[in-house]
Amino acid sequence: MKRFYIIVILILISLISGCLDSTPDNATEELRISTTSSTCDTGILDLLNKEFENANNAKILTVCQGTGKAIATGEMGAADVVFVHAPASELTAVEKGSFINRTYVMYNYFVIIGPGNDPAGIRATENAPEALGMIAGKEQPFISRGDDSGTHNKEKAIWMAANITPSGTWYQSVGKGMGDTIMTADIREAYTLSDRGTYLAMKDKTKLVILFETDKEYLFNPYHVMAVNPEKFPDVKYDMSMKYINFLTSTEVQAIIRDYGKDKFDEPLFTPALI
Amino acid sequence: MAELFRICNLTKTFAGKDVLKNINLRIYRGEIFALIGPSGTGKTTFLRILNLFEKPTNGIFEFDGKPVNGTPLEKNRIRQRSSLLFQTPAVFNLSVFDNVAYGLKVRGFDKSTVEKKVKEALGIVGLSGMETQKARTLSGGEAQRMAFARAIVYGPEVLLLDEPTANLDPYNVAKIEELIRHIRDKCGTTIVIATHNLPQVKRIADRVGVLLEGKLIEVNSVGGIFTSPGDARSAAFLKGEMVY
Amino acid sequence: MGSFEFLLDGIVRAFELIVTLNPYILSITGVSIKVSGTATLLAAMTAIPLAFALSFVQFRGRHAVITLVNTGMGLPPVFVGLFVFVMLVPAGPLGFLNRIFTPEAMIIAQYILITPIITGITLSAIKAVPEPIIETVYTLGGREKDVVLTTLLEARFGVITAVLAGLGRALAEVGAILIVGGNIAYTGSVGGIGEGLSYTRTLTTAITSETSKGDISTSIALGIILIAIYLFVNVAAGFFRRQD
Incomplete structure (x- = not known):
């Protein structure tokens, strides 16, 4: 029986010692x-x-x-x-x-992305508040980052400029990063606000397309x-x-x-x- | 003969119910004392008092001439000199060797002595060569014999046996009875055995106590009790209720 | 893309990554095992003695500790993560240790998570040791320390099962270590499979971040490894349970 414990203790010690060398090297x-x-x-x-x-x-x-x-x-x-x-x-x-x-x-610049058939018709709009206003007016699904990120803050600012408090089942907050949010919007065929860089980096993984990007004032990032x-x-x-x-x-x-x-x-x- | 246990007016109460009432008994060194009576009559409780697992509610209980008051140290000291064998042995999840060696290791015997004594004890109970087997895989009879070896290996002065053959086949019953006689004859060990197997009592006991509903109604020699019981109720028990 | 094609692609690529021993994947696996292994080890060294103290020592506040253990068994990982984060952040009470976003911070979080689990399961393993075993220790002349040692021996497979349950939980956990570890990999790995190695990125946190980047095949590879390790731990736990 003693041997059993010696083996257990040896395993434990080797585990610990294996762990100590995990610190990165000190020269840098x-x-x-x-x-x-x-x-x-x-x-x-x-x-x-x-x-x-x-x-x-x-x-x-x-x-x-x-x-x-x-x-x-x-x-x-x-x-x-x-x-x-x-x-x-x-x-x-x-x-x-x-x-x-x-x-x-x-x-x-931020871009508003969404399904290619653009059910809310935001392609034709003039500025970002108007574009989000169309989405809200038609109650088309919109995914919000909801994580107090830069993108989320920008989105809130645009809603405020549009004088809209988004609410209802069409407006969904996911509390996640940009990548996750795009993936969620992709699955739900929803609109969302993304920074241009992340969208481009994920372009081949989503069906969503850029529907609105002309507004240089509101979408500046x-x-x-x-x-x-x-x-x-x-x-x-x-x-x-x-x-x-x-x-x-x-x-x-x-x-x-x-x-x-x-x-x-x-x-x-x-x-x-x-x- | 020297007294090993002296019990006067001993009473044990569980939840307001008297399990043992006013017991008076002396047990002498080197004798085989059988405690008989129907099931549920208090035999187990009595043995547990002798091994200090229960504290008497009232009365005097002396071991080897000294009153027992049940401090942990004293409990251990008395148990060092005795051993209780349960009806169904509790087997440690270890090898047969480690089970039998337990009492020796607790007493701090050195390794070679332990090996020698365990070997000897296993020889006595007929389990030689099974040292490395897992104790949990033994049959009921083998387990009881192993428990017997475990109990005698350190040479206790008294062996308390609670229905040690109740669940065994005839071969193992005979074997255990032989062991009981052997250990008493060879080492002078005092044996207290609770049983309701009357033929067994006839075969091995020196003296007999009849316990009925918590009362010790008669204590007699084994010859005396079977030929001329001194109490009508013990006579009825001996004749009437059949055993096993 | 055809239906499920991405899934098939992902699985094929996953096996490629595993078979070629991709260094990024390997380093993540290594961090997972080191962090969870160390946390489990430290938790076991606390939990097992604690469980024995709770089982054998009567002290004030014993019931409070048992309640705490039972509550702790179901602690939400993100809460533990948040708690450790606010403690370890430089602005927090233990900020001077300068340990936020390190493997050590993750070890602390997992230690807090699984210590109650190991304690709780060890407690029930100890409780499952039958009373006759303990009485046998006493009757063979054992003392309190022998009772504790023998209980540990008798419950050993249960104790090992408890430790493995803790390890399994630690390996599968993501909420706490994501918060306190920061899911950091050295430069070179961000944005896909690269030459950078994991610092505080584990199998679970990497699956979270790779999935959010849409890198499904890397996620699947990590998932396969995670499940393989988890399966191994559970098979081991099952093996020890059967020994009992």
Whole structure:
């Protein structure tokens, strides 16, 4: 019987010791980025991060969330730098002193996507509030992110501009990331608001098409990067964050952003802010 | 002969009901004392009191000349010197060897002594060579013999047996009876056996106590009780109610 | 795309990824096993002694602890995730440990989730050890510590089943580790199968994120591995249950 226990104990010890070497190697410095699902799902961040890692002997840990959560994560000090797209929320957080050095990196436009036969007839509309107004008027299914992300905030702003409080069974909030939301809208043959980049990255996985994108005012989608304030959280890697911010705004990286997606989607997913 | 147990005016009550009433009994070293009576008459409770699993409600209970008051330390000290065998043995989910070795290991015997004594005990009960077998796979008779080996292996002064042959086939009954006599004759172990098997009593016991509805109505020698019972009720029990 | 074609494609691609030992998939599997294995190990080292203390030691608040254990058996993972998150976040009370979005944070969350489960199942395994076994320990001269040891021995298969149940639950869990681990993979893997390896990305959290990206074949590959591991754990649990 004793042998039985010795074996059990040996297995346990080997399990524990196997676990201790899981920490990443110490020579490289880690940078924690809290970001939005659109930068992750389009794959652009991955490309940029790899460049940064190679140039700076750093290891980047990316947490992909909705913008609301991404900002909250930074505000609680659980990230070093955040890369998001909800200007109003960003400014509030900067005013609170949670972040510093907010820097404009790139933009694209939101698009309203939906089934190709466009039952609400939004193709013919003039601006975004009018387009959503048609959907509401005809009570056509609309899927909302519902996760306080940049996209969700934008959607709410448009509803407000249209003077509509969406409610009813046609309006469904899923509380998930952009990819999930597109997949849900696809299954329900519903409309939804998406950033252009994520939609293009998922284009071959959905039947939904871009029905409205002409409104440059309402559908503008700028991305900013900002560093967590080191006065609030002394442990954050502020120097590394600044390096990352400068990296994103450098001419070379801006050029990468300009070209990203051209080969794969025949058009760029983002427009660099500085070139 | 020296007294091992002395019991005076012992009463045991469960939930307001007297299970044992006013028992007076002495059990002597080296004897085989049989406790007989119909089922549910308190025999098991009496044995459990002797092994300190139950505390008498009233009365005097002495072991080896000293009153027993039932502190955990004292319970252990008395149990170190005795052993209770249940009607259906509780078998540890271990090998036959580890089952029999249990009492020795608890007493801190060294490995070679344990091996020697277990081997000897298994030889006595006729289970030699079954050391590595899982005890749970033994037949009822084998399990009872293994339990017997487990109980005698550390040489207790007294062996308390609760209907040890009630569920066994004739071969195993004979075997257990032989073991009881053997252990008493060879080691001088005191045996208290509860049974309702009267032929068995005739075969092995020295003295007999008749327990009826919680009362010890007669204590007699085995010769005396079968030829001239001193109590009309024990006579009726011995003649009337048949056994097994 | 024809009907179900995507599913077939997904399964074919999944087997490709598994057979070629794709490093991304392998690293995710590794993180899953390490995190859940360590959490289970630590939980077992807490739960088993706790279950024995609750079974054998009478102390104040014992019933409160048992109630806590029973409640804890059904704790919603996302609640545990949220709790650990607010504790570990740098702005939170344990923020100085700097452990949010690390495998250690996931281990803590899973530890909290499964310790009550292992404790609860171990408690019933101990309760299932028959009383005569414990009385046999005493009658053979054993003390309280022998009772505890023997109970552990008798309940050993139940205890192992409890630990495996905890492991199964930990492996299948997604809500808590998604919140406290952040589903992080090193650069190179975001946006599909790449050369990047998992840091805090497990089979379950990866299935969530890969599905939301529409990468069904990777999800299916991860799902097949998850189910295979889960099946293995349950077959092992079944094996030990049959030993009893």
